[in-house]
Amino acid sequence: MSAAMTSPAGMQGEPLLDIRNLSKSFGEDRSLLQVATGKPARVLQAVRNVSLSVKPGETLGVVGESGCGKSTLGRCIAGLYDPSAGEVLWQGKPLTAIGDRKAASRQIQMIFQDPYSSLNPRMTVEQTLAEVLKAHGLVDGGKARAERVDELLLTVGLPPRLKDRLPHALSGGQRQRVSIARALAVQPQLIVADEPVSALDASVQAQIINLFEELRDRFGIAFVFIAHDLNVVRHISHRIAVMYLGEVVELSEADALFDAQRHPYTKALLSAIPWPDPERRTAAAGLEGELPDPLNPPAGCSFSTRCAWVEEACRARHPDLDPYSNGHLVRCRRMHEIA
Numbered sequence: 001m002s003a004a005m006t007s008p009a010g011m012q013g014e015p016l017l018d019i020r021n022l023s024k025s026f027g028e029d030r031s032l033l034q035v036a037t038g039k040p041a042r043v044l045q046a047v048r049n050v051s052l053s054v055k056p057g058e059t060l061g062v063v064g065e066s067g068c069g070k071s072t073l074g075r076c077i078a079g080l081y082d083p084s085a086g087e088v089l090w091q092g093k094p095l096t097a098i099g100d101r102k103a104a105s106r107q108i109q110m111i112f113q114d115p116y117s118s119l120n121p122r123m124t125v126e127q128t129l130a131e132v133l134k135a136h137g138l139v140d141g142g143k144a145r146a147e148r149v150d151e152l153l154l155t156v157g158l159p160p161r162l163k164d165r166l167p168h169a170l171s172g173g174q175r176q177r178v179s180i181a182r183a184l185a186v187q188p189q190l191i192v193a194d195e196p197v198s199a200l201d202a203s204v205q206a207q208i209i210n211l212f213e214e215l216r217d218r219f220g221i222a223f224v225f226i227a228h229d230l231n232v233v234r235h236i237s238h239r240i241a242v243m244y245l246g247e248v249v250e251l252s253e254a255d256a257l258f259d260a261q262r263h264p265y266t267k268a269l270l271s272a273i274p275w276p277d278p279e280r281r282t283a284a285a286g287l288e289g290e291l292p293d294p295l296n297p298p299a300g301c302s303f304s305t306r307c308a309w310v311e312e313a314c315r316a317r318h319p320d321l322d323p324y325s326n327g328h329l330v331r332c333r334r335m336h337e338i339a
């Protein structure tokens with residue numbers, strides 16, 4: 001059964017996370033030459049005007065090619081970056097205005113692609129987990145803490161006997177389970193998982209994705225699940241946002257995205273789906289052309305330089321993210337023609 005059909009009842013409520021018109025830019029350092037010639041420093045807009053929400057217990061998949069701004073968006077959500085514009089509301093309040101940063105950081109946890117670099121190589125599994133419990137004052141006393149460490153390990157499917165190991169003595173999958181246990185230690189309401197399975201073998205990927213599903217069902221945790229590959233997020237996500245050059249270009253329920261995607265970029269990502277017109281099939285077989293320079297995005301539609309459906313008007317005006325149907329948003333002026 002797909003995730004969309006097993007939505008927890010809590011998902012009907014108010015959003016846990018509400019991102020409004022979020023942008024994040026990185027400025028190039030002004031070089032001496034630039035200062036001397038009066039040339040303006042170039043600004044890279046890594047995330048452009050993104051609005052998304054996540055309900056309690058919901059999994060939102062975020063997909064797109066390398067460099068489209070997924071990690072930057074994830075870091076803004078987790079409070080690791082301050083947005084350049086727009087806001088991140090957590091339970092209706094701006095994330096930046098939440099007085100107790102420590103309490104706020106507990107509710108949103110982030111998991112990264114490479115658990116090896118996010119775990120301290122000199123700390124055992126037990127020390128890693130105990131440190132988090134101590135830092136947040138969650139469990140009093142060594143004995144209770146040791147019990148909680150065992151419990152956390154069992155929750156992520158690791159035998160407690162592994163707790164004396166250092167990260168290098170664990171497999172990639174085991175290390176990712178430890179970083180999941182560390183995130184769970186603080187009982188978060190939302191986990192931002194940034195390509196958490198990209199570095200793992202296919203069989204291990206499936207196990208870790210199953211674990212995320214189990215955690216969602218057991219604890220009602222919401223997820224923002226970031227991946228390159230649509231197939232990775234397909235079954236775990238209730239809804240999926242497709243990003244291109246810093247923007248959301250399509251947002252819909254997961255099933256609708258697979259059955260009736262409306263953006264040519266999403267179609268290209270799902271390249272296995274045959275295109276009606278043989279001339280366009282080449283474009284569907286893979287993405288043609290290079291990703292544009294993010295410092296110099298195309299005028300009009302960002303995807304116009306690679307789109308098989310492009311017309312002159314597409315290059316003239318930047319399209320909005322408009323509703324195609326209830327809950328299905330598409331940033332393409334030809335969305336109704338694309339079948």
Ligand SMILES: Nc1ncnc2c1ncn2[C@@H]1O[C@H](COP(=O)(O)OP(=O)(O)OP(=O)(O)O)[C@@H](O)[C@H]1O
Pocket residue numbers: 026044045046064065066067068069070071072073228294
């Ligand atoms: N700290 C930074 N300083 C300057 N530019 C950055 C910084 N972080 C990201 N960028 C740029 O912002 C854009 C978005 O990067 P980001 O890492 O968010 O993409 P991504 O979708 O996560 O890519 P990947 O799939 O490779 O992880 C890229 O052009 C990247 O080079």
Ligand SMILES: [Mg+2]
Pocket residue numbers: 070071072194
């Ligand atoms: Mg990334």
